[in-house]
Amino acid sequence: MNGYFDFHRAYSIARKEVMHIWRDPFTLALALGLPVMLVTFFGYAIDYEVKDIRLAVSDRDKGPAARRFREIFSASGYFQPVETGPAGPVAMLDSGRASAALFIEPDFSKKIKGGGRVTAQFVLDGSDNSKAAAVMGYLPGIQRAALARLAGAAPREPVSFETRFLYNPELNSRWFTVPGLAAIIIGLLAILLTAMTVAREWENGSMELLLSTPVRPLEIMFGKLAPYGALVLAGVFFVYLVSRLVFGVPFAGSHLLYLAACLLFVTAALSQGLLISVITRQQQIAMQLGMITGLLPSMLLSGFIFPVESMPVFFRYFTMLLPPRWFMAAARGIILKGADLGELAVPFLALAILSAGMLALALKKFKTDLEP
Amino acid sequence: MNLTLKAFVKKELTQALRDVRMRALMFGAPIIQLTIFGLALSTEIKNIKLAVFSGPGDAMFGRVADGFYSSGWFLRAGHAPGEDPYELIASGRADAALIAPAAGLARSAERGGGRMQLLVDATNATKARAVEAYARNIIAAQAAREYGARDDAALKFDVRVLYNPAMESSMFLVPGVMGMLVCLITIILTAMSLTREKEMGTFETIVSAPLSNAEVLLGKTVPYILLGLADAALVVAAGYLIFGVPVRGPLWQLGLAALALVVTTVSIGTFISTVARNQQQAMLGGFMFLFPAILMSGIMYPVENMPRAVIAAAYLDPLMYFVRLIRNIMLKGGDVHVLWANLGALGLMALLAAGLAYKRFRQTLN
Numbered sequence: 054m055n056g057y058f059d060f061h062r063a064y065s066i067a068r069k070e071v072m073h074i075w076r077d078p079f080t081l082a083l084a085l086g087l088p089v090m091l092v093t094f095f096g097y098a099i100d101y102e103v104k105d106i107r108l109a110v111s112d113r114d115k116g117p118a119a120r121r122f123r124e125i126f127s128a129s130g131y132f133q134p135v136e137t138g139p140a141g142p143v144a145m146l147d148s149g150r151a152s153a154a155l156f157i158e159p160d161f162s163k164k165i166k167g168g169g170r171v172t173a174q175f176v177l178d179g180s181d182n183s184k185a186a187a188v189m190g191y192l193p194g195i196q197r198a199a200l201a202r203l204a205g206a207a208p209r210e211p212v213s214f215e216t217r218f219l220y221n222p223e224l225n226s227r228w229f230t231v232p233g234l235a236a237i238i239i240g241l242l243a244i245l246l247t248a249m250t251v252a253r254e255w256e257n258g259s260m261e262l263l264l265s266t267p268v269r270p271l272e273i274m275f276g277k278l279a280p281y282g283a284l285v286l287a288g289v290f291f292v293y294l295v296s297r298l299v300f301g302v303p304f305a306g307s308h309l310l311y312l313a314a315c316l317l318f319v320t321a322a323l324s325q326g327l328l329i330s331v332i333t334r335q336q337q338i339a340m341q342l343g344m345i346t347g348l349l350p351s352m353l354l355s356g357f358i359f360p361v362e363s364m365p366v367f368f369r370y371f372t373m374l375l376p377p378r379w380f381m382a383a384a385r386g387i388i389l390k391g392a393d394l395g396e397l398a399v400p401f402l403a404l405a406i407l408s409a410g411m412l413a414l415a416l417k418k419f420k421t422d423l424e425p
Numbered sequence: 426m427n428l429t430l431k432a433f434v435k436k437e438l439t440q441a442l443r444d445v446r447m448r449a450l451m452f453g454a455p456i457i458q459l460t461i462f463g464l465a466l467s468t469e470i471k472n473i474k475l476a477v478f479s480g481p482g483d484a485m486f487g488r489v490a491d492g493f494y495s496s497g498w499f500l501r502a503g504h505a506p507g508e509d510p511y512e513l514i515a516s517g518r519a520d521a522a523l524i525a526p527a528a529g530l531a532r533s534a535e536r537g538g539g540r541m542q543l544l545v546d547a548t549n550a551t552k553a554r555a556v557e558a559y560a561r562n563i564i565a566a567q568a569a570r571e572y573g574a575r576d577d578a579a580l581k582f583d584v585r586v587l588y589n590p591a592m593e594s595s596m597f598l599v600p601g602v603m604g605m606l607v608c609l610i611t612i613i614l615t616a617m618s619l620t621r622e623k624e625m626g627t628f629e630t631i632v633s634a635p636l637s638n639a640e641v642l643l644g645k646t647v648p649y650i651l652l653g654l655a656d657a658a659l660v661v662a663a664g665y666l667i668f669g670v671p672v673r674g675p676l677w678q679l680g681l682a683a684l685a686l687v688v689t690t691v692s693i694g695t696f697i698s699t700v701a702r703n704q705q706q707a708m709l710g711g712f713m714f715l716f717p718a719i720l721m722s723g724i725m726y727p728v729e730n731m732p733r734a735v736i737a738a739a740y741l742d743p744l745m746y747f748v749r750l751i752r753n754i755m756l757k758g759g760d761v762h763v764l765w766a767n768l769g770a771l772g773l774m775a776l777l778a779a780g781l782a783y784k785r786f787r788q789t790l791n
Binding site for chain 1 (some may be wrong): 443446447450451454457458461464465466467468469470471472473484489495511513515516517520523530534539540541542543544545546547548549550551552553554555557558560561562564567568571582583584585586587588589590592593594596597598609613614617618619648688694701702703705706708709710712713716717720721723725726727729730731735749752753755756757760762771
């Protein structure tokens, strides 16, 4: 046995693994198909600006002002007034045929005309928070429009403000979700695929066979993981292409820096997958553990959709142990803000430490498991 | 139930739960995920780092800024004098910056139009939108205070939120997450364990045993239906006990909905196992179904807000019917029309999926 790490031996293992992946085109198609699907969904289907909210209107006034009031709702583009059934608007909310209800009092038009004050009751379906919160946000705008058009004069606003949204001026949902998808794809493919492939070798007993050959553990590890690293990076590259070419997401920062962040995170994820496979040695359990410790944190605790800063104190600190949180910060910083290494020192340092930690842990566990 | 089948199901259940780690994952994982959803994730945006920029002695602007900080949504982001607000946001030390008009807020307001500027980091679009909405309310309230209580707008809204008046995220997420978890566990586990048998060759042994096709299929799938139902019950109980998510409708409706979903998902899992050649393929195939199913279900994103083609596809998503059902039953107390329409659709899907799975299964057996 010469040396601790022989590149040629690692290369042979890697080549065998590549052939293995290649021979199974179905897995390859699925592994590359998942990123495509995720990008399509987050790019096309999901828009955080809630529109066309079905509004049940109970108009007991039927006067001209009430009609105009209703028009203001539909003209905003956010609401779609629907006919109220005989059972009344609340029944419409109960059955989900409307998401909000507006009650107009019998003397609405008279009061408006006489310059009096009116209160319109607005009832929301709170069983879907994402919708209810958005609707609440639209009401002040509707109120201003109604005041201007119905009560004649727009309220004097002595103090006002003008908002400038930096990095994503049109608040495009795609610009927000698509750059974060790389984290999900790495979290899904790198962790789950490696955890399962290596667990399979243990399950079949072929790992023992491999270990009895002159190939060193480090070489086996490298050879097994490198092809999956490449596969995952191919997925990330694909997401990059689609986000740039199809969705027009800008790339403000340095590509090299982004690649470095990806490589660091991939290292952490592959090491985590390896660690899981060594601990579980069974594909089903490896998959479950991979999902809980890999996919779930990437999707939920990384700030992909739910901002980390809004979480309770415990989780704000706990997420510091999760590589996806740091990768998400680095990826969004580089892609949207054009941040440089100086500004991203904390995420990069954290990613480097966590990657090194995971790798060391995986190596150690792998080695101790070899002792007879 | 005949005796052979009973023994078969019992053996499969024992096998699935024999491993301590498997037991821990089957029943521990849903609780962990539920806790994350219930505790960590909130649709409410908080702890926004706000930096304020004003000239010296702008008392009125100071009061506006205090209004932001005392609202509970904003945190103070310090900065050195003369620092560029854009720079501050670029470096991530602030999420937003409020800039006073050059002449001072009070004076420019007298001249008509005290216009402040709010810079918001919009890398997170939802967060940015929330920051603007908060700012609008806070500034309006502060203006009312400065110029006497001018709470005399000619038209006001009296807003009431039904079913979840405090707009707690857990109420909204827990019922949806329950559907998601049951789906995940049943589809992927069923697909993987059946594929595993194929991979290891133990399937041939079962086939050569004196059992009918239907018995083999039922023996292999009923345990997962039972496990899925157990997980559903566990999640509802945990949601009720830990997060106080109400169960306003009758339990039998909940049970029926869960049964219809689990039969559908286990059938889909079985179907995937007949296509997949190894466990990796089974897992990936499961995700290929699960990701769109979860995204189109309305658990996190309202379905109505999606493009028409996606809405049309969502009608093929069993999870969508289940999420509608479960939210209606748990939070609204169950509406007859919603119940039967969605349960009917889900039941139909269960039958179709089971039939299809049986057909494919028989083909692979013979």
